[in-house]
Amino acid sequence: MGSLHNKSAGVLLSRHVAAALGTSLSEIVAAIELDQPPNINGTELKFYRMAKILVIDDEPSVTASLEQALRMAGHKVMLAANGLEGTKQHSAEPADLVITDMFMPEQDGVQTILQFRKLFPGVPVIAMTGNPNGDILTVAQRLGAVAVFEKPFSTDELLKAVDKALKRG
Numbered sequence: 001m002g003s004l005h006n007k008s009a010g011v012l013l014s015r016h017v018a019a020a021l022g023t024s025l026s027e028i029v030a031a032i033e034l035d036q037p038p039n040i041n042g043t044e045l046k047f048y049r050m051a052k053i054l055v056i057d058d059e060p061s062v063t064a065s066l067e068q069a070l071r072m073a074g075h076k077v078m079l080a081a082n083g084l085e086g087t088k089q090h091s092a093e094p095a096d097l098v099i100t101d102m103f104m105p106e107q108d109g110v111q112t113i114l115q116f117r118k119l120f121p122g123v124p125v126i127a128m129t130g131n132p133n134g135d136i137l138t139v140a141q142r143l144g145a146v147a148v149f150e151k152p153f154s155t156d157e158l159l160k161a162v163d164k165a166l167k168r169g
Helices: 015-020 025-033 060-072 083-092 109-119 136-142 155-168
Strands: 003-006 011-014 052-056 076-080 097-101 125-129 147-150
Touching (some): 060 076, 076 083, 097 109, 109 125, 109 136, 125 136, 136 147
Parallel strands (some): 052 097
Antiparallel strands (some): 003 011
């Protein structure tokens, strides 16, 4: 079974699917590369685009597990160890979504959310913490976080929040 993976669109198609649609794989890929949804027999095909997600957390075990879950869901994942590093990374390679911890060295989650709201107002932010003392997640929501999570949380919960956040943006 021949297949093609087009990185720019994050689409995996097989020749069998293209044949079933009554077109060629190259026609579909060409349309995707031009960032135009292919029109097959009068029906515009919609494809799920792989999102770039920036995960900001100082705990390597957390970033590793989030990276694995998000990649398995088809997303490109970028990592940063603190908010300052994350902001610089986003400036160099913009993300579609940011997931940030609230307690980190150098620049914490509150400062990170504030900076993203000021510099990159259209980028949705999801906040998380393993130290839910006080009202830190409520503060994160008031600052503009589209979702908040207390660690540990389920992968399914996170992926639902990611999908919802990406549909808003």
